[in-house]
Amino acid sequence: MTPERLFAPIKENEWPSEIDDMKSSFADRLNVYRSMAHHPNLLRAWADLREHIVVNSALSQQQSEVVILRTGNNLQVDYEWYHHVSRARACGMNDHRINSMKLATENMNTEDAIFADAVDEIMEKKKISPNTLKNLYSLVGKEGVLDTIATVGFYSTLGFMINSFNTPIDDDIINEMINQPINEENL
Numbered sequence: 001m002t003p004e005r006l007f008a009p010i011k012e013n014e015w016p017s018e019i020d021d022m023k024s025s026f027a028d029r030l031n032v033y034r035s036m037a038h039h040p041n042l043l044r045a046w047a048d049l050r051e052h053i054v055v056n057s058a059l060s061q062q063q064s065e066v067v068i069l070r071t072g073n074n075l076q077v078d079y080e081w082y083h084h085v086s087r088a089r090a091c092g093m094n095d096h097r098i099n100s101m102k103l104a105t106e107n108m109n110t111e112d113a114i115f116a117d118a119v120d121e122i123m124e125k126k127k128i129s130p131n132t133l134k135n136l137y138s139l140v141g142k143e144g145v146l147d148t149i150a151t152v153g154f155y156s157t158l159g160f161m162i163n164s165f166n167t168p169i170d171d172d173i174i175n176e177m178i179n180q181p182i183n184e185e186n187l
Helices: 017-022 031-036 040-055 061-075 078-090 095-100 110-125 130-165 171-179
Strands: none
Touching: 017 040, 031 040, 031 130, 040 130, 061 078, 061 110, 061 130, 078 095, 078 130, 078 171, 110 130
């Protein structure tokens, strides 16, 4: 059996009874979590960290989206990229700024470049360099630094699952990208 079929997003009528209480939460809204539902205990344990990273982070929504978009781009995860293009737009980021997450940091505003440097260093060197750490700390403080690292780790784990299982992009995101394609003229 192929990974796509083995870990296909669980359909509503196949939802595991041990996580039935999670059905009307984030867990049933996205294919990535519906795939993770093949391991109910993992999905339940994931919920609290997801709540912190997505809802209660020390980073602003736009800062979080910069970190997530850069992580998704580095991992070549189309699912994360397009889902977070949608979320970035929803929190006020324009397509030019979103697209800059695919480019060298010289093409970004100063704040975005600091986050992108941190993401790139975590992914390439497995740590943040002292200079980038100083810049990031000046921007977001201790909790923000920790949330930046945690966000990269969180979305890297999701990206590994998505890429391994070829998790399909959710229909609402596909429709949004068809109806409002991202303007890539500046890439």
